[in-house]
Amino acid sequence: MKATPTPGADRAGSRAPLERIVGLVLVVAFVAVSVFVSLPRGTPATDALVKEAGGTAPSDHQQAPSPAERLRRQCGVILAAGLTLIIYSFLYRDNALFKIVENLYVGIGLGYGAIMTWYLSLKPEVVDPFLQAADRGDLLDAVRLRSVPILLGCMLVTRISKRFSWPSRYAYALMIGWGAGIGIPITVHTFVLKQLEAAIRPIGLQGLAEAWSSAGMFSTAFWSALAAPAGVLLILVGTVSVLYYFFFSVERGPLGRAVSKIGVIFLMISFGASFGYTVMGRISLLIDRVQFLLTVWLGVAR
Amino acid sequence: MAAAEKGTPPTAAEVRRLHAVRRMIFLLLAVAVVAAVIVPFKLPGKPSSLARTVFEDLESLPQGSSVLLSFDFDPTAKGELEPMGIALLRHCFARNLHPVVMTFWQSGVALHKTMVERTAAEYGKVSGRDFVFLGFKPGDVNLILNMGESITGAFDKDYYGRPTQGMPALAGLNSLRTLSYAVCLAAGMTTEVWIAYGGDRFGFPLAAGCTAVIAPDLFPYLQSGQLRGLLGGLRGAADYELLVGTPGEATRGMRPQSVAHLFILGLIALANAEVFAAFLKKRRRF
Numbered sequence: 261m262k263a264t265p266t267p268g269a270d271r272a273g274s275r276a277p278l279e280r281i282v283g284l285v286l287v288v289a290f291v292a293v294s295v296f297v298s299l300p301r302g303t304p305a306t307d308a309l310v311k312e313a314g315g316t317a318p319s320d321h322q323q324a325p326s327p328a329e330r331l332r333r334q335c336g337v338i339l340a341a342g343l344t345l346i347i348y349s350f351l352y353r354d355n356a357l358f359k360i361v362e363n364l365y366v367g368i369g370l371g372y373g374a375i376m377t378w379y380l381s382l383k384p385e386v387v388d389p390f391l392q393a394a395d396r397g398d399l400l401d402a403v404r405l406r407s408v409p410i411l412l413g414c415m416l417v418t419r420i421s422k423r424f425s426w427p428s429r430y431a432y433a434l435m436i437g438w439g440a441g442i443g444i445p446i447t448v449h450t451f452v453l454k455q456l457e458a459a460i461r462p463i464g465l466q467g468l469a470e471a472w473s474s475a476g477m478f479s480t481a482f483w484s485a486l487a488a489p490a491g492v493l494l495i496l497v498g499t500v501s502v503l504y505y506f507f508f509s510v511e512r513g514p515l516g517r518a519v520s521k522i523g524v525i526f527l528m529i530s531f532g533a534s535f536g537y538t539v540m541g542r543i544s545l546l547i548d549r550v551q552f553l554l555t556v557w558l559g560v561a562r
Numbered sequence: 563m564a565a566a567e568k569g570t571p572p573t574a575a576e577v578r579r580l581h582a583v584r585r586m587i588f589l590l591l592a593v594a595v596v597a598a599v600i601v602p603f604k605l606p607g608k609p610s611s612l613a614r615t616v617f618e619d620l621e622s623l624p625q626g627s628s629v630l631l632s633f634d635f636d637p638t639a640k641g642e643l644e645p646m647g648i649a650l651l652r653h654c655f656a657r658n659l660h661p662v663v664m665t666f667w668q669s670g671v672a673l674h675k676t677m678v679e680r681t682a683a684e685y686g687k688v689s690g691r692d693f694v695f696l697g698f699k700p701g702d703v704n705l706i707l708n709m710g711e712s713i714t715g716a717f718d719k720d721y722y723g724r725p726t727q728g729m730p731a732l733a734g735l736n737s738l739r740t741l742s743y744a745v746c747l748a749a750g751m752t753t754e755v756w757i758a759y760g761g762d763r764f765g766f767p768l769a770a771g772c773t774a775v776i777a778p779d780l781f782p783y784l785q786s787g788q789l790r791g792l793l794g795g796l797r798g799a800a801d802y803e804l805l806v807g808t809p810g811e812a813t814r815g816m817r818p819q820s821v822a823h824l825f826i827l828g829l830i831a832l833a834n835a836e837v838f839a840a841f842l843k844k845r846r847r848f
Binding site: 545551 | 588596599600641642669671703754773775796811822
C-alpha cells in the first residue's frame, strides 16, 4: 500500500534542525534552573509543598533533614518537574522524550501495581497466614478458611493454558452465580426502584399555597417555596421526555415529536453539564501541576 | 473549514493553521493559569449547599463518633481529591471525631497514609486512639458486606499491623449498621458501590466527594436521598476548606480555575461567533 504523504511534511523536515536546537536549549535551561533553585536558600522545597497544602511542614514537627535526605528530596522534585514538563511537551508535538516518559509511566505503574498486589493482597492474605501462624490453631484456621478461596484463585490462573483451562470455568461459574445472586436484587433496589421513587414524588403544593396566602406572590418565601415543586415537575418532565426519545417502536405524531424534542433539550443540557465538569476536572489537574512547578520546584509562588 | 465542508482532505496550509491555533490555545491557557497562580487576587467564595450539608452533618455528630472515610483514589486524582480529604480529616480532628480511613485502591495507599499522618500530626492525634488507618484490603463488595457484619472481623489489623479489636478509636463501632457517617472520596465508581452495598443495605448516612468528571453521574443519588451531600471536584474541595476555615490548596486553586474557565468560555463564544458569521454569509449568498 502506497503511503500518503502528510501535508506540510517538507516544511516539517526543514524545521527539524531548528526544533532540535530549541529542544536542546530548553533541556540545558531546565538543568540550569534546577541547579539554581536547589542551592540552599530559606525554606526547603519539600516543606513548601506541605505548606502549600495548608499543612504543617515536616520540619515543624521533626528535626531538619540530613544533607543526604535533603539531596534525595531535591532530586525527587527535579525529576518530577522534568517528567511533568516532558509530558506537557506533547502539546507541541509528539517527541522521543515524551515517548520515553510515557513508557516509563506505564512501566512504573505496572511495577508499582505488582509490588502493591504482593504486599497488600497476596502476602497478608495468602502467604503469611500459613507461614507466620502463631500456633497450630491459627494454622488450622488458615487451612480451614483460606484453602478453598486459594484453590479457586489458582483455578482462575489456568486460563493461561488453552488445554488445561477447564478448571477456571468452575471458579468463574461460582463468581458469576454469587455475583448475580447478590448483585441483581441490590442493583434493582438501588438503581431502579429508588430512582423511580425519586422521579414520582408528590409535587406538594401545600407549602406554595401557604407562602402565597401569607406573604404574597412577590415575596422571597413564595419563590423559595416554588423551587421544590418546580424541581419535582422538571424531573418528571425530563424523565418522561428522555425515555420517550429513546422509544423507537411507535411512529411519532406531532405531539410525540414535540415530547421527543423536549427530551433532546434535556439530553443536551445534561451533556453540557458533563462537559463543563470535565473541563473543570482537566483544568484542576493542570492547576495541580502548575502549582507544583511554581511552588515546589521554582519556589516563586506561595 | 471550507475544505472539510466539501469533504476533501485539508490542505497543508489548513493543517498548519489548525496546529498553530491549537498550540496558541494551549499556550494562552498555560499563561492564564500561571499568571493566576503567581498573582494573588481575592474571589468571593460562597460554599454550595451540597458541601454545607456534609459540613453540618459532621458538625451535628457527638464528639467521639466514628466517621468512615473511604479514600478511593490514587495519585492521578491527587489534585482534586487530596485537598478534599485533608479538609475532611481536619474537620474530623478539630471536632474530636474518630476518622476510620480505608481504601479500595491499593495504588493510593502511600498517598493516603501521608495525608492521614500529616493531618493527624497537625492536631496531635494518635493512631489507634483518635483515628484508625485501615489501609487496603482486597474484596470490593465482599469487603463492604463483611464490614456490615463486623468491622474488626473484616479488618482484624490496621495498616500498621496492630489488632483492631479493642482499639479506642473503634469503640462503639461494631459494624456498618452502627456507623454514624461515611464519606466516600472516589476517582472511579466506588461511590455507587458504597451506595448499593453500604448505605442502602446497612442504613448509615453516606456522602460523597469525587473528581469533577464523575460528579454529574452522582447527582441522581442526591435527588433520591441516597447521598446526603456531594463535593464535586476542586470547587467542592474549596467549598469544604472554606467551611472548615482552613483555606488551602483547593481555595488557592480557585483563582486559576476561574481564569481558565473564563478563557474557555471566551473561546466557545468566539468559535460560535465564527460559525454564526459563516452561517449568515452563506444565507446572504442564496
